[in-house]
Amino acid sequence: MKIKRLEISGFGRWSQEAFDLSDGMQVIFGQNESGKTTLRAFIVGALFGFPTKKNGHNVYDPKDGSQYGGSLILETDEGDVKITRLNRTKTTLTITRLINQTEIIDPEKWLKQKLSPLTREAFDDIFNFNQEDLTRISQIKSVDFQKLLLNIGAVGSTGWLDVMAEFDKSADKLFAPRANKRPLNIAIKEYENATEELHQKSAELDDFMLAEQALTDLESQQNEQEEKILTVSQQLQETQQLVQQYQLFESAKKIEIENVPSVDEKQVVQARRLQIEIDSLNDNILRHNEALKNIEVPHEVSDDNTDQMVLTKAQVAQRNLAVNTEKRTNLLKQKEQIEAQFEGDVPKGLTDSELQSLSSSNVYLLSTGALILILFVSIFIMHWPALWMVILSLIVTAGLFYKRQKKNQIRQMIQKAYSPLNIQNIKKIQPEVDQYEQQKMDIQSLNEQIEGQYDSLIQMIQPIALKLDIQILSDSLELTIAQLISVQQQESLSEQSKRSMYVQQQNQIVTEIQQQQEKLSEKLNEQKTIFKEYHVTDLHELQNTLDQYNKNEQLKQRYQDIMNQIDESTRQELLKYDDETQLLEQKEKQQKHLTILQKHAFELQSDIAHYKAQQEQRTSNDQFMMLQQDLANQKTELTQQFGEYLAKKMSVKWINQALQDASQNRFPKMQQLATDYFQKLTAGRYVNIQFDKNTLQVVRNDRQKFSVVELSTGTQEQLYVAFRLALSQVIKDIINMPILVDDGFVNFDLSRKQNVIALLTDIGRNQQVIYWTAAIHNEHFDKVIEL
Template sequence: MKIESIHISGFGKWSDVTFDLNDQWQVVFGPNEAGKSTVKAFILGVLFGFPKGRKAGNQLYVPRSGAQYGGSLVLSTKKGRFRVERLGRTKSSLTVTALDSDLEMPNPEKWLADLIAPLEESDFRQVYSFDESELSAVADLTADDFDQVLLSYTRPQAQRFLKWASDRQEEGQALFAQGKNGKRPLNLANREYQELLAQRPVEQEKYSRYQRLLKEQKSLNDDLEQVKQSEQELLNQISEQESLAKAWPLFEQSLKLQNDGGSKTVDQEIQPEIVQQVQRFEQSEKWLSEQQEANQEKVNQLRAVLDEPKEKNQDQLMIADFLEELMAIRTKKQEFVQQLTNFAAQFDHGLPKTLSVQEQERANKSSVLTTSLGGMALVLAIIVVATFSAPLGLGIGLVAAVLLAKAYRDYQARQVIFDRYQPFNLAEAIEKQDDVALAWQKQAKIQALDKEETLAKKQLSDSLLFYQIIDQGDFTNWSSDRLVEWTNNWLQSQESASADKTEQVLNELLTAGQTLAKKLADQKQSLNQVLSQYGVSQLVDFYQLVDEKKADETAQEKRQLIHEQIGQKRYDRLQTLFQKYGEQSAFQLEGKLKNLRQHLQAIREEERSKQQQLANHQSEMNRLIADGGLAQLEQQLANQESDLEVAYTRYLAKVLAKDVVNQAFLGQEDSLSEQVLEQASAYIAQLTRGRYQELKLEKGHLFLSEAADETKMADSKQTFQTAELSAGTRDLLFLSLRLALANTLHEEEPLPILIDDALVHLDAERREATLALLQEVALDQQVLFWTFDEKLNTGQAINLLEY
């Protein structure tokens, strides 16, 4: 790329000025303050942007004239001719116009960047822009720095990267110190990890412990099984012993029964039928005896009766008495009845009632008086009524009525009395009053006798009933007459029958008595037979025997029961025990039981303790199981490893960044550097007129070798480190390298080299050589050379004073 022309609209001291440039060697002449640096700054500003003024003290080149800041460059590139216009400082606008087509580039910044790419502004400034201050600065560098600086010029971008990589390295080192006991984050992490790792044996120990516990648990379980078995056996023994102890009293009883019974051993069984038979014999004997006795008694009785005079039976006597009584009453009664009947016959109307005193009076009285009085009163009444007054008359009438009524009544009463005593008259009636009264008394007596008769009749009939002579139903309706008659008949018959009957009865009784006696004798014989079978003669003995037998049987049964209750086995054992210990058996049983129980207690204690142990084991095992154990530790370790891997990867990347940069730029074979060195060697040879021929790079240091001297030996080339060079040579070396770089870089589109008063402190000879070289270089690449050397203000030089 070459700059064809510069048009400044407003920049520093320049305003609206155009410079046309030579496309190869272009001298720009102007003394100090003529604005040389301004132009250079302008070029750089258009290409890369005007100074922003962020840093204090930066030259801003604000145009004094007040014209629009900026301007344009016309560039000719391989792609054509372009005008690059940048106007305005703070808000600059960039336009890139293709002059062939008059088209504006759509993305001017990019176009510019692409033009210079891969270089950036700093690279361009470093490589393509030389000035005095740099050269002088070079002179001040120490030997080591010189190499670095020189070398850094061979790879300007590398420098930037290297700086960046150094920063990363520092960061890395802040993370991790290589030495021991570092306190940086990664060192601490390492230590944490190691601590975790150290726990591994602890976890393994825990696991071993778990295994041991498992084993112990198993053996404890076995032990416990055994203990339980023993316990069970013991429990069985105890229950047996207890049952023996319980059975002991029964056994004792059984023994007692055995001992008591058997005082009279009877060989034979006494069958129950036999006993019943005997009992029957006894009973019938008894009955027969009783019969015999009764019979005898009756016989005696009858004999007595026959021997003694007959007496009437009592019953007969009684009946006779009653009969007499009845007959007497009847007779009396009949007498009175006869008398009464006779008396009553006199009267027409039967026996009349006696007159009362009143009646007697009345009978005597006459009522004539009353009647007459009554009649008179009546007449009077009528008169009065008719003459004087009715009421008075009526009153008198009333009196009259009363009198008449009374008279009538009296008359009636007398009539009645007359009727009663008919046919007698009143006076006779009164005379007979005493007889009448007497008659009435007899009447009363008859009635009383009736009553007595009834009673006597009853008495008689009752006794007949009593002696069972008549049945009830037969004679309730009988009259007294009939009764009397019958009873008389009966009495008579009784007397005659009784005597014969008695003789008959007596004979019967005697016969019966004999039969009984025989029966009794037979009975007694049979009984004795039976009894003798059993060796007894007396019934009493027999029954005693039966009782004894029964007692024996009962005892035997009881013993059998006891035997069953106890059970054969236990019985045998108790038997053995008794044989051994006799009376002390019970004591022995108790003693053994106590022993067994104590033993049981001990076993149970042991069982409890074993169970406690097992429980403890289990809880510890549970703790160990719940604990994450080795697996958890390994997970933690894995997690930390993962973190450490990530962290160290980052660390390594940081610390290796520099190596990568070096690798990228240095390499074993850096052809670009070689190219640069080759070119630089050529230049230095030229500049030193062949004194120094070769510039080499070894292990990061530059070496300059002298030309072979024909006068010396063939292989006696002298090689000098840059530190060993003179200041002047060093300057030249610097220049050579810079030029070589500018020359070899960016080959596709060579960029213009801007040199600003860079040769000032070179001596004349060196300056000449340099200028010559520069002009040679300019043949390939545009070189703009700012100077105040008058000598160079020739021909095509731009004289700034003219603008």
């Protein structure tokens, strides 16, 4: 059972509000006083009835005067239903099936059956807890906490443990072995003193003592009789429990489990899906065959393709014309780019000597210096006169100066022609200047080709244009040709398109039929493979095989569940009886025996009363009788007090034993789950939980064992949470309810809180968990409702 939506008309601080809840781990986040606990109380009230003002309970009256109550939308095994409870004092309950919007006739009975065997108290003990539960764990004694864990499988054990603790505490106030001031200790002491005083004076009263001895014998017989009654009562109670267990045991024996081969439900679903696809494919093939019969393809008509061929050639010619036009445009752009770099006309390219004249004058200076140096060296070696040396130097210098001036004149002419470029750019632009003349010739050639192509193209399309009454656009021949082709093809394509459409439809249908037939053959083979695996011939037989397998598995589970409720010793006892009649006969014999013993005890009590009356009459005015009376009064008071003490101590024992018996039927499975959960909660620190009679121990990862009383408070809380969550999983096959946790781990440290959140998230994969919290800063949740 899952809660899908809350619709609150008026409940506490919530009025006219709705909340959509998700499967799995649903987190509801809100600060203190934001209404988290109110939402949890609304869920419990909608399921089990709203609280009353008895015992000072909070009834959550709406603060704004809205109508009290609201609705829950639940997902059940019968589909989604809407449970609506309105008004607090005169509550009305309606349950609506959402699939057909019909109301259930007897909603109280229907809801009680769906929630059975849960009551509000059982729901709180198993599926609903908060921080107060963990706080209470930290406040009780460790030994009492161990009892709580051992009896957690019994619904309502918490209340019984409180009663048991109260009885034990009250009994200890009456008597303690080494105490002197407890009421029962004082009474025993006074009784012993009075007895001693009475014995001192008993020698004078032989008759009284004889009678007293007889009275004592009778009282001893009465005590023995009471012990027999107690023994037979216990035996009768055990027999009654065997009778109750025998019915379960017999029902398990009557379960007939067959040896049915396993069936993979996924393959059955696959076979059903294949059958649906096979039926669909057969329908499609039949429909396509009918459509194929209704298609009539018109006869093909002859077309004159001459104009079409001409226009095709015209398109080719137009593309060539466009290519040459684009080439001319590119050349013109290049030519314009070169011309834009000069102020006047584009000059001619430079010769090698002209390029050399643009070189730096540093060469001239170096050569002049070197020549003069050579002359000086030569004159010095040959011992020429100084005059000759001066004359030669002047001649060489004049020649070099003349050559330099000539080169400067050439450089100035070049710079003027190439203005405004500098010498570096003049050298760089030489390849483009050299290509300039060739570009002009190429442009002239392209102009001649374009003119010829244009005239030829006009002559080619003009007859067709006149025929089709279309004006030739000289500036857009491509558009004109496209218009001619379009108009020329309209008539011929009209008929061709119809025929092509029919042929295409026909071919498409044939292709689809072939594809459908191939798919059909493939699906049939897949289905036959599944049928062959389970030795069946059709889907109906396969479904019957699956149903038989599921039924047999349910019987196995039912048998196992019943056997889990009966412990091994009880099963061995039940095997001693051939049928239930023997048990009933034994129960009847024990009942008769108990009646006889009770009757005999009543007779002994009457005799004792008779003897006591005689003793009182015999010594009514005697001092001894007064002592006897005082002693009798003390004995009566002591007996009453001691009876009260024993009753409370026995009640503690019986309650504890009853809770243990109630929990042990489901304890093995719960113990296994609790061990797994406890290991996760403690991050692997504790690896096992062992249960032996009345003792529970946990095993650490180093194999060291600890009793519950030796654990820290935090670890005890983790152990308690593990058992609570395990119990909710153990009874999930009987009743599957959402787990409600209201800020249950605010005192956990970060590591422990992360472990328990991870465990709740894991449980949420198969069972809805609703977690209210005021802090989600360190956790990441997929489904969060912020209040």
